[in-house]
Amino acid sequence: GAGIIGLCFARDLASLGYRTLIIEKESQVGGVWATNDYPGLRLHGPGCSYRCLSLAPHWTKEHSPEEFYRPTRAEIMIYCQELSKHPNITLLLGTECNHERHVVDNDRVTLPVGSVSYQARFLFVSTGFSVSACGTPVAPIELPVDVAACPLGPLCLHSSQLTPELFERVQASTGRVVIVGSGKAALDILQQLDPDKSVLWAHRGHTAFWDRSKIESQFDSDGTEMTMALASIAVRAARGDTHWSDLALQEG
Numbered sequence: 298g299a300g301i302i303g304l305c306f307a308r309d310l311a312s313l314g315y316r317t318l319i320i321e322k323e324s325q326v327g328g329v330w331a332t333n334d335y336p337g338l339r340l341h342g343p344g345c346s347y348r349c350l351s352l353a354p355h356w357t358k359e360h361s362p363e364e365f366y367r368p369t370r371a372e373i374m375i376y377c378q379e380l381s382k383h384p385n386i387t388l389l390l391g392t393e394c395n396h397e398r399h400v401v402d403n404d405r406v407t408l409p410v411g412s413v414s415y416q417a418r419f420l421f422v423s424t425g426f427s428v429s430a431c432g433t434p435v436a437p438i439e440l441p442v443d444v445a446a447c448p449l450g451p452l453c454l455h456s457s458q459l460t461p462e463l464f465e466r467v468q469a470s471t472g473r474v475v476i477v478g479s480g481k482a483a484l485d486i487l488q489q490l491d492p493d494k495s496v497l498w499a500h501r502g503h504t505a506f507w508d509r510s511k512i513e514s515q516f517d518s519d520g521t522e523m524t525m526a527l528a529s530i531a532v533r534a535a536r537g538d539t540h541w542s543d544l545a546l547q548e549g
Contacts, residue, residue: 299388300328301373303423304380305349310419311385312351318387318415320394327377328425330370335459337485338370347373352380456482464489473497 299321307317325331340347345362348354354376360366368376381388392410399420400407406420452463459467467474473495476483483498490496 298328298422298424299323299326299377299381299390300423300425301330301347301377302425303328303421304377306421306423307386308349308380308383309351311383314385315418316385316387317383318389318417319381320389320392320410322391322393324391326381326388326390327374330373330377333457334370334461335456335482335486336461336464337489338482339367339485340373341481342367344368348376349380354379456486459486468494475499 299319303319303321304326307319311317319326323331343362343365344354344356344360344367347368348357354368354372356366356368356372394408394410399409405416405418408415408417408420452467454463468491474490475497476487477499479498487496487498
């Protein structure tokens with residue numbers, strides 16, 4: 298797996314002098330960062346610890362830990378590319394490896410990959426959660442199979458389907474936008490929407506008409522505090538607090 302965990306393991310071992318082989322079924326490194334690209338996508342938490350030991354990402358040099366800076370998807374993809382570039386790392390992209398068995402003999406692990414077998418001293422299985430994160434979306438409504446088949450009229454899609462092109466269509470529409478859920482994707486997308494657009498934010502137990510202009514001036518322009526504030530609103534709503542001063546939370 299050439300997601301962030303596999304790449305960090307490989308880079309640190311390569312820096313210690315080990316020859317390292319990475320087997321990745323997709324055509325590029327990055328794991329879920331390569332397969333998700335909705336507008337506003339950032340790391341779910343501060344990026345100061347999102348790294349390996351042997352190579353510091355550029356955001357740790359440009360932002361202090363006190364900033365709680367959350368790197369963007371583009372920044373993380375650049376870092377993934379940097380992690381894979383080391384003379385001791387061999388990267389096999391587009392290589393399917395259904396790990397069902399391996400053989401340990403004389404302190405060596407033999408792993409069959411198709412018609413080829415690889416021997417190694419260590420085997421790290423870091424395939425991550427790409428299936429659950431990018432597979433069939435869990436939604437309270439039936440989603441269209443092919444978004445492109447609905448070129449006109451209302452759109453109904455999961456955050457993983459929201460490409461930059463589709464987001465431009467959302468921004469250009471004159472109707473209401475409904476965001477369902479209070480997870481990281483919902484908060485990131487809310488922050489990217491035009492402040493003048495009519496937005497209905499529906500999450501567990503409550504519905505809110507979201508007016509970013511009422512609270513935006515209280516936070517820094519990078520949006521970190523904004524996202525933390527939205528997360529606070531979601532927590533308050535989840536526990537039944539309907540007395541949030543800046544947002545009218547309604548039952549249902």
